[in-house]
Amino acid sequence: MTTATAGKGLEGIVAANSGICWIDGDAGVLAYRGMDIHELAEHSTFEETTYLLWNGKLPTAPQLEEFKKHLAAARRIDVRVIDLLRSLPTTGTPMEVLRTAVSALSFYDSDEYDNTHEGNVRKGNRLTSQIAMIVAIYDRLRKGKNIIEADPSLSHAANFLWMLNGERPSETATKTLDIALILHADHELNASTFAARVIAATLSDIHSAITGAIGALKGPLHGGANEAVMRLLYDIDKTGKEPVEYVKDLIAKKQKIMGFGHRVYKTEDPRATHLRRMSEQLSRDSGQHKWYDWSRAIELYINSEKKLNANVDFYSASTYTMLGIDVDLFTPIFAVSRIAGWTAHVIEQLDDNRLIRPRAEYIGPGYPNHWVPVENR
C-alpha cells in the first residue's frame, strides 16, 4: 500500500469532492453552490440558503413556500425530550445540553432507520427546526421562565428570537440574525462538518453525525471562538482598561487573541465584512457604542501589529451581545445555522459513500516489544 504523509491536521489535504461550498482563501471568496456569500447576505434568507445548500439551486416560489411550510411544521419536539431538558443540571453548558438532546431526538424520529437521501432530507428538516427550539427552550428553562410555543407564521430567525425572548423581535433583530445564520450556514470541510462526514461514512445515521458535529463545534478552536472574543470584551469592561492596552498586555503574556486569522483565508474573511457592518449598525441604533468601538480599535491594532484579519467570530461577538443574546449561546447559535451545512454534507457523503479511514505514521516503541511477566518488569 502506498501512503502519503499529510501536513499535521490534514492541512492542505483534499479529503473529499464536494459541490457544496467554494472557498478561495487567497481572494477571500466564500460561495455556496457557486453563489457568492455577499449576494446571499444581501438578498437571500436562511430558509432559501438552506434550500440552496441541500438542493444545489435556488428554489422557485412554490418550492420555497413548500420548504418553509415543512420547516415550520417541524417545529415540534417530543415531550420526553423536553422532560430531558428539564432534568439536566443548569450547571452544564448549553452545548452539552444540545449534544445530549440531539442524540435523544433520534428515539422519536419516525425516519430514524431511513438512511436514504429523502429520509435524510426529512430528518435534516426536523433537525434544523428542532436545534433552534432546543437552544431557545433550554435557555428559558435554566432561567426559570416558561416555554414559548413555536409560531409557524414566523421565519426561522424570527421564531428563534420569539421562543428565546417571548417577545416579538424587531425587524432589525430578525434581519441581523437571519444574515448571521446565512453567513455561518456552511464552510466546506471545517472540523465539525468533517466529523459529521467521518461518522456518516460508516453508514451510521444523521443523528449520530450531527451529535458528533455539535461536540466538535463546542471546541474553543472552532465554534467556541466568538464566546472567547466576548469574554475578552467583558474583561475590558470590568477592569476599565483601555482596550488596545489590554490586548497588548495579553500579547506580551503570550496569550492568543481569538477572532483573528483563519487557516483558509489569507485575506479578510468575507463573513467578517457583514458582521462588522451589522455590529456598527446595531451600535448606532442601540446607543451601546462600546462593544463595537472597542472591537474596531482592537481589530485595527491586531491588523497593523500582527497582520491578522478579523474572522467570522470577531464581530459576531458584539453583534449577538447587542441583540441581547447570552454569551454561552453564541456557539449554540452557530449550530442553529450550521445544521444547514452539516445536513448538506451528510447527504452528499451518503450519495457517493466510502468509509473515511486514514492511516497513522507509527512513532511508538519498536516491534516486537515483547510482553514480560509482571514480576520481571
Next chain:
Amino acid sequence: MTTATAGKGLEGIVAANSGICWIDGDAGVLAYRGMDIHELAEHSTFEETTYLLWNGKLPTAPQLEEFKKHLAAARRIDVRVIDLLRSLPTTGTPMEVLRTAVSALSFYDSDEYDNTHEGNVRKGNRLTSQIAMIVAIYDRLRKGKNIIEADPSLSHAANFLWMLNGERPSETATKTLDIALILHADHELNASTFAARVIAATLSDIHSAITGAIGALKGPLHGGANEAVMRLLYDIDKTGKEPVEYVKDLIAKKQKIMGFGHRVYKTEDPRATHLRRMSEQLSRDSGQHKWYDWSRAIELYINSEKKLNANVDFYSASTYTMLGIDVDLFTPIFAVSRIAGWTAHVIEQLDDNRLIRPRAEYIGPGYPNHWVPVENR
C-alpha cells in the same frame, strides 16, 4: 496554498503521527505500543492492556493494582443518568442509548472542564467503567429486570458479565470476553477513533469525542458488522438452508457478506485467529455446534471463491452468541473495549494538538453563480 488530493475516504493518507498502534497489513501484524496482539491475547488482561495503551508501557505490579483499583472505584453512575436510561424508549437501539447516556455523563463528571492530560486520564478511567455499566444496565432495564450492583472485587470483564446476567460468570466466559476486549481495544485510525481525534482537536472535551466515536462505531461499515454476521447466521437457522448455498444465493443477488476483508489487512486479520479459536472452543464446550460449524463453512467458501479473509467481526458473532449475549449488544461491547483506544488517542491528540481541517475539491456550480430574484427563477 498547496493542496494534495487524497484517495477517496483518505485511503493511504497518513493523518497523524501516533505511538499507540502498529499495523502491518501485508504481514498481518497488529501491535499495541509495539507489543504483538498474539502475545497480549495470550498473556495480558483488558486492564493491563488499557494501561499499556494509555501509558506506553506495561505496568509494574503496584501500578497495575492501583489502576485496577481506580477502575473498580469508578463503577458508579449518577442516579440521574440511570433515570435517563429508564426514560428512553425500549424501541431504540442500545447504541443510541449509549451515545445519549455518554453525552449526559459529562454533566456529572467532576473533571468536566479539565482538559489536561491528567484530567483526561481520570475521565477515561471513569468512561471505561461507565460505558460497560451503561450497556449492562440498559439491557436489564429493557428486559424488565433489576439493576445489578457493580462488584469491585471482579475484573472488568467479569463485572460486566455479572451486571449483565446477574450471575457469577464462568471462568471460560470471563476469559473469552477478556480476550475479545483486548483484541478490540485499539486499531489505529479506524473511523470512530479518527472521529474522536477530529472532535478532540477543536479542544472540545473527551465526552464530546467519545460520544462522536460511539456514533461512528454504530455504522454497519464499522462496529455494526458483527451484528450483520450474526443476523446472517440466524437467517440460515430460520430458513433451514445449507449455509454455503445460502451465501451463494446472497452473492448472486449482489449482496455483501459482512465479516470479510479489511481495508488495512491484506492477509488474515490477526484478531480473527483468536476469535475463531475461541468460537471453536465454546462450540465444543457448549455442544452448540452450529454457529461455529456454519461460520467455518462460510469462511472456507468465501476464502476460496472471493479470496477474502475473515476479519475481526466474523467470529466475534458466534463467540458472543455462545456467551449468551444478545445480537444488538455486539456493537456496544465493541465500545466497551474500544473506549481504551479512544481515550489513548484523545490524550495523544491533545498532547501535541493541531486542528484537523482538510479541504474539499470543489465540483459544484461554477463561481460566480449569480443570485436571481425568485420571480425570475
